[in-house]
Amino acid sequence: MAKFLTNKDENYAQWYNDLVIKADLAENSAVRGCMVIKPYGYAIWEKIQAELDRLFKATGHVNAYFPLFIPKSFFSKEAAHVKGFAKECAVVTHYRLKLDESGGIVVDETAKLDEELIIRPTSETIIWHSYKNWIQSYRDLPILINQWANVVRWEMRTRLFLRTAEFLWQEGHTAHATREEAVEETDKIINLYAGFAENSMAIPVIKGYKSENERFAGALDTYAIEAIMQDGKALQAGTSHFLGQNFAKAFDVQFTDKNGKLDYVWATSWGVSTRLMGALIMAHADNHGLVIPPKLAPLQVVIIPIYKGDGQLEGLTVVAEKIKAGLEAKGITVKYDNRDTHKPGFKFAEYELKGIPVRIAIGPRDLENKTAEVARRDTLTKETIPVDSVTEYIQRLLIDIQDNILKKAIIFKEENTFYIDSWDEFIKTLDDKGGFILAHWDGTAETEMKIKEETKATIRCIPFDSPEEEGKCIYSGKPSKKRVLFARSY
RNA sequence: CGGGGUGUAGCGCAGCCCGGUUAGCGCAUCUGGUUUGGGACCAGAGGGUCGCAGGUUCGAAUCCUGCCACCCCGACCA
Structure with a gap:
């Protein structure tokens, strides 16, 4: 038992906070709501990035970079978009500081920008301005x-990795000639994300x-992947948006099709963020610390010598270096x-903490x-293996x-997914167990809001694979044809 | 922005109510030694504008006033 960690079962939130700090993933910074991602945390993020980047490129995407600043006027062109983000934007109003009488630094009021710059909360607008050309x-x-970029959303309440004012992410922005092609792209990416997860x-x-x-x-449709955490709460791990022609219309991006006809371009956007780090922690870690799946572990194997003072280390080092070379040769x-x-x-405990x-x-x-x-970290079991076969054994x-961690997570998800058909049972399940709840919903925003107000549970998504079936809305009793996924969420 | 709380060594805290030795404890750090198959032990050492600014007092971490910062709970959210 890691003695510096809060017990996961006693206080899950505190356990998470402790773990992020103690495992040296990140810490709070001097800037409220912003985090410092420490080398070990960043190394894991780099593994996530590398694999996603490979998958994006394998599906024909290329990387580019657009500015951090967005002119305010761009931002206001798409009505729904502004409305969604206006409340959480940081704004640059001046471009110069000066010394005041007492030697302090103040904003130079004479250096006011004619047009304020918004620090991007997402980049649709600045990108579509370029796409027009x-x-x-x-x-x-x-x-x-x-x-691959940083974005800023001025959040009131933040938590390391899960919600920070500035975060790192990737945002894909695609433009297509047809609706079908854009929808296909939206679909392709949500599948890519799910596969990666x-x-x-x-x-x-x-x-x-x-x-x-x-x-x-600003989207016509948003697809999401939802994951379940060990405390039974849901976490949105990635989104892919079908934007229709909204941004093309806002930025007047038209093209001539094969028949010489002018039409607006169809768009998608999609992203995952450093929030995935939070998912990784909360999905697998235990009371000993992190559990990092081998595919994302910056360090997969550690060798620890055990010796007494009298020259034993030399002999052990020879063996250790041989094992190390053998494993490294296998990547x-x-x-x-x-x-x-x-x-x-001490080292045992430390590497367990780091997963x-x-x-x-x-x-x-x-x-x-x-x-x-x-x-092995996932089961905390040990075996004694002949040195000669260590390489093959560890491969x-x-x-x-990797398989076992996934299997465990799948079983957890299944055991915490409930089919609920009555309101009482719905509330009881949420309070007693949490988890994913598949229930009928009448399809109205009004009912959705009421359920949220009364239970704090939201519709996480309407699953693609939810079968057609006759049912009655859990709240209103009105007819429904599909179960949707409810949960309390991060 | 509302409601609550906290600022004392790198971290976590005690001391404050009831003002009065040199501001203390645990962890961490450093030095020396002994240790090393699941977070070692002993001995010693260093480290503080007690959040900031005023005030009361012979005397303030402690009392008073103002300010600042941060945390938690709500509204908002990937």
Whole structure:
């Protein structure tokens, strides 16, 4: 038991906060609501980035970069969009400071910008302003651009990774000649996200449509992937928006199609953020610390020598270096921790806290028997393995761990997904267990709002694979043809 | 913006009510030694404008006034 961590079952929120700090992922900064992502946290983010970037490129997307600042006038061109974001925008009004009489620094009021600049909360507007110049003909389409960037949304209440005023993300912005093609892109990306979540992050998700209330400001349709955390709350892990022609109309982006007819361009946008770090933590970690799936672990294997003072370390180092070289040759990342300043027990606890998938310990006993003790983070079990077969064993073990973490998460999701048909049971389930609730809904925003007010649960999504069935709305009793996914969420 | 709370060493806290030694404790840090198969031990050392500014007083971390910052709970949200 990690003695510095709050117990997960006693106070989940505190456990999360402790873990982010203690595992050295991130910390609060001098700027309210903004975080410092520390090297270990950033290394995990880089693994996430690298794999997503590979997937984007494999599906024909390219990276570009657009400015951090957006002229206010751009921002106001799409009505729904402004309305959605206006309340949380940081605005730059001046471009110069000066010294005041007492030697302090003040804003130079004479250096007021003619037009204020909004710090991007998302980049649709500045990007579509460029697209207007890039698109004339169907031959210019599609445009499949992604950018890796920071954005700012001035949040009142923040939590490391889950909700911060500034966060890192990627935002894809695509332009298409037809509605069908744009819808297909929206669909392709939500599937890409879901695949990434399951294959790399070992987090099963539910794909679905957002209700009108939860939809992105300016989108005709928003698709989302929803994941379940270990406290039973839902977390939106990625969104893909079908924007229709809204932004093309706002920025007057028309193209000539094959028949010589002028039409507005069809658009999508999609993104995932550093919030995925929060998902990774809350989906898998335990009372000993993080559990990082091997595919996202910056460090997959650590080797710890156990020795007494009398020259034993040298012999162990020879074996450790040999094991390390063997694993590295197979593309596995390994660290040999021969620090003499900490005892083995300390190191065991430290690497467990950081979620390193595999730990190898070798001591005099192993040296004698030509073995190594291999411990896996996900199950906290140990086995003694002949040194000769360690490489093969660990190659298999890493795959095994990845699978096992996902399997565990899938079982958790299934055990915490409930089909509910009565209002009493709905409330009772939310309060007692939380989790995903599949229930009937009459399709009205009014009912959705009432349910939210009374229970704090929201419609996370209308699952793509929700079968058609006759039912009655959990709240209003009106007829419904589909179950939707309810949960309390982050 | 409403409601509540907290500011004392890098971190976590005690001291404040009832003013009075050199402001203390745990963790961390540094030095020396002994240790090393699950977060070692002993001995020693360093580290403080007690959030800021005024005031009361012979004397303020402690009492009074003002300000600032941060945290928690609500409204908003990926």
